[in-house]
Amino acid sequence: MSAPVPPGTGDRRRTRGIRAALGRIGAIFVKELIQLRRDRITFAMMAFIPLAQLLLFGYAINTNPRDLPTAVFVRDDSIFARTFLTALRNTDYFEITAVARSEAELDALIVSGAVQFGVEIPAGFGRDLIRGERPAILVVADASDPTATGGAVAALEGLGASLFARELTGPAAKLAAGEQPYEIRVHRRYNPGGETRLNIVPGLMGTILTLTMLIFTALSITREIERGTMENLLVMPVRPVEIMIGKILPYLAVGAGQTALILVFARLLFAVPIEGSLALLLALTMLFVLANLAVGYTFSTIADTQLQAMQMSFFFFLPNILLSGFMFPFRGMPAWAQYVGEVLPLTHYLRIVRGIMLKGAGLGDLRTDVVALAAFTLAAMALAVARFRQTLD
Known part of the structure; x- marks a missing residue:
């Protein structure tokens, strides 16, 4: 016959169990804080993304431009x-x-x-x-x-x-x-009926290419590092620029396919005209794709994980979509926001694609934006090569 259980024993056991659970939760909480503090890129994104959104939407966005x-x-x-x-x-x-x-x-x-x-x-x-x-x-x-x-x-x-x-x-x-x-x-x-689709659809080509090209290449190097296959590349007699070109070329072909797909649907579904040279549009689109691939590749050389690469890609994509003139009139923004927008490749590409498709603009009409886009592409590629790590940390 078992001994009787003293009164209150069950309550004490439940109390001890709750305390033990709270202690384990507290230990995991502290561990996550320590890990978050060590992951400086993620911590910076958590702080700067909401701040950037607040500043951009509060100061830079104006739907009634003047001057x-x-x-x-x-x-x-x-x-x-x-x-x-x-x-x-x-x-x-x-x-x-x-x-x-x-x-x-x-x-x-x-x-x-x-x-x-x-x-x-x-x-x-x-x-x-x-x-x-x-x-x-x-x-x-x-x-x-x-x-x-x-x-x-x-x-x-x-x-x-x-x-x-x-x-x-x-x-x-x-x-x-x-x-x-x-x-x-x-x-x-160029848009006498004031139809929004004629302005939005060409711009969508730039935003889609920006997001997809950034993510594709931003994950390329970090995926190799996480899987351990980067070591195989490092022992091969291959130069950093050769690795970069070899990794970028497939995505350049993907960008060309996306461009053709968007143009076909823009014409068939939304009746967006192409008043200018299709060959010029495709050539400059490939230059824009190359610019974004170089930026994504640079991010992949900085990030230690695929999550960090994704975070940096979205951090770069946010000002592109807000300050380029895609969502809001470019000339309605304050001067400082326009200066920032002039550095971004999407700003110049939107002027190029809308100029060719809606206005029939030629290379001479677009030379300022073409030169700016080419300069950005060269700078991004040079930075990507310089940042490439030949040895694993």
């Missing part, structure tokens, strides 16, 4: 033309950055993306205004990104009939009190 670069072609030297240009500046939406000497020069500035608007004041504008003939001012808007032009066009059309109230005196004063004595004709080029 948009504008070129003017003035064929009339009257006081009325000067008054109109002054009123144009005072709207805060237009910043006159270029003075064209011909219609062809004005068109070239718009096609190249140097300006967002082109304003042409016709010859005899002041004379026709006084005669009551309602002369027309032509405003050409680069509407490839409809969000960037909507507010500016509305401000332009709202200048009103009283614009020339001070200049129209005597018998002509009645013109300032009645119907608007001039006409503004807005030509929305």
Whole structure:
């Protein structure tokens, strides 16, 4: 016959069990904190990613851009033309950055993306205004990104009939009190219907290629290290640049396949035109793919694990998608954000792909962005080779 169990023994056992469990949980908690402190890359990502999102969304994002670069072609030297240009500046939406000497020069500035608007004041504008003939001012808007032009066009059309109230005196004063004595004709080029898909779909090609190419190559070296197969490469008589080229070439082919797939579906499903040279578009897309492969390869030489490589890839992808002009108007961002955006390859590629597909731009029109993209690619490849570790740590 078993001895009786003293009262309260079961409660004490449960208490000891709970204490033991809490002790084990505490030990694991401390262990994870120590491991997190040692994994500096992960710890930095945890701190900087939310901070970067807060700063970018709080300060850099603006869906109503102002001070948009504008070129003017003035064929009339009257006081009325000067008054109109002054009123144009005072709207805060237009910043006159270029003075064209011909219609062809004005068109070239718009096609190249140097300006967002082109304003042409016709010859005899002041004379026709006084005669009551309602002369027309032509405003050409680069509407490839409809969000960037909507507010500016509305401000332009709202200048009103009283614009020339001070200049129209005597018998002509009645013109300032009645119907608007001039006409503004807005030509929305490249996307006259303001369809978002024409702006988004070409941009998607850049964002998809950025994300996939970064991840593919960022995992390449770290996967070799984790699996232990890097040792086989290190004992072979292969130079770092040869290893890099050998690893990048397959993904370059993958990027070419993705590009062809996106272009086909962009045309068939979304009816996005390709106004410019398809060969030029493909060549510059391969340059952009190479730039992202070089960045991903650099990350793979820094990261110790595949998780770290993924974290760095997303940390690079975040400013690309927010500061490149893909989601929000580039010219609506503050100056410091635009400076950061100019360093990113996606910014220049978006201008290239939208310029070729929507505007029919040629290599001469895109030379600034092509040179910037090529310089970034060379710098990223040089850094990747320099960072490549010939021996395992």
